[in-house]
Every structure is written in structure tokens, then in C-alpha cells.
Amino acid sequence: KSLKKGDKVLTAGGIYGVVVGISDAESKVVVRIDENTKVEIAKAYVVGVKPEGQTEQPVVK
Structure with a gap:
């Protein structure tokens, strides 16, 4: 499954956030980690x- 805006994710660095932007050409995603911080x-x-619909933490691939 590919990533899409709104997905809740876990990074290799242990940061939880929400995908707010995707650049397939550069293989990058923009993740919002709080109201004022995007990485x-x-x-x-x-x-x-x-x-979708899961209440626990993200599933590790």
C-alpha cells in the first residue's frame, strides 16, 4: 500500500506524525508532528x- 495524505505514520527515528505532502518524484514525504511543525x-x-479505523499505534512494516 502506498502512502497518502492523512496517513498516520511512524518514522525510523521514532517520530509519530501525519502525512501532509508527498513527492513521488523525490521519494519524500512531509509529516506534521504537531500543529506548528512539519518535517x-x-x-x-x-x-x-x-x-484506517485502527486506534492503536501504526503497524511496523
């Missing part, structure tokens, strides 16, 4: 995605 990371460092 750009390589897609390869997204290690978990929370499936």
Missing part, C-alpha cells in the same frame, strides 16, 4: 502506517 523525510524512513 520532510525520505519515504524509506517511514517504517509504520496506521490503517
